[in-house]
Amino acid sequence: MFNRKALLGGLAVSTLLVSAGVMAVNQTDSRNWLSDADEETRYERLEYYLGGFSSAMKETGDRYRHTEQAIYDENYELAYYHWDKIKGAIERGGMKRPDRRENAQAMFLDTAWKELAEALQDPDEHDVRGAFTQAKAACMACHGAEEVPFMNDQPLFRDGPLSD
Ligand code: HEC
Known part of the structure; x- marks a missing residue:
């Protein structure tokens, strides 16, 4: 036919x-x-x-918000759970969109992601909050580098429970 x-x-x-x-x-x-x-x-x-990178980022955004809430609640095991799942989501995003992989690895997974993962495994409130702030900056820097800076101007990065 x-x-x-x-x-x-x-x-x-x-x-x-x-x-x-x-x-x-x-x-x-x-x-x-x-x-x-x-x-x-x-x-x-x-x-x-x-889908491509955006479906990975949709999951990343949801779990980022859950991580932030769990840190606020001092439920560090839950925070680590979501933070760990974010790594998988971003790796799968890089599998689907290899041109995003280099920045994902260098600007986030090998650096800010790791710092917060380590802080959450031996939690001290001050260190965890500091590492979360660094991680948030890394998310936003990658949005700049990947030419989607408009992603950063939204409540997800502005109005979280850990925002001042
Ligand atoms: C590789 C660099 C990179 C890193 C690291 C990164 N992002 Fe993204 N993000 C992108 C790109 C590129 C898009 C747009 C995807 C598209 O256009 O398909 C995006 C889109 C998004 C979206 C919109 C998703 C949607 O379509 O609903 C959210 C939310 C988001 N990112 C949150 C985050 C958070 C939170 C972090 C850190 C935990 C993060 N991103 C880390 C590159 C990155």
Whole structure:
């Protein structure tokens, strides 16, 4: 079966098609959108569904807020739990978007992330709060370096429980 819309619709639609089966990556009438697809389309659909760096950052933002709240509550085990999950989220982001990996590693994971992780494992309130402030600065510096500085002007970085 040919997809009539694709034949008539030109480039915009045809770039979404996999040449062999004329199967659109993001359009299917089947509820079994993975198991009914051919192998190549299946992987393309998974990549499309899992997104790029922003889905990793969505998780990072949520867990960052939970980390901050847990530090405020002096529940350092919970803070460490979320902080540790942030590392995984950012590593998965770097897997999906390798051009972001160098800054993620150098500006955050090998530096500010590690400092706070260490502070949380042997918690002293003053040290933990200091390391959190450094980590927040590192998040924001990376947004500058990766050319999304507008990310920094939002309540997540302004109105947290540890903000003065
Ligand atoms: C590699 C450098 C880098 C680091 C480190 C980084 N970010 Fe990001 N962040 C980005 C980029 C790039 C985007 C935009 C992604 C896109 O456009 O797909 C982003 C987007 C976001 C978003 C918006 C996500 C959405 O789409 O809803 C939030 C929230 C966020 N970052 C929070 C954080 C927090 C909190 C930290 C630190 C714990 C952090 N980021 C560390 C680069 C970084």
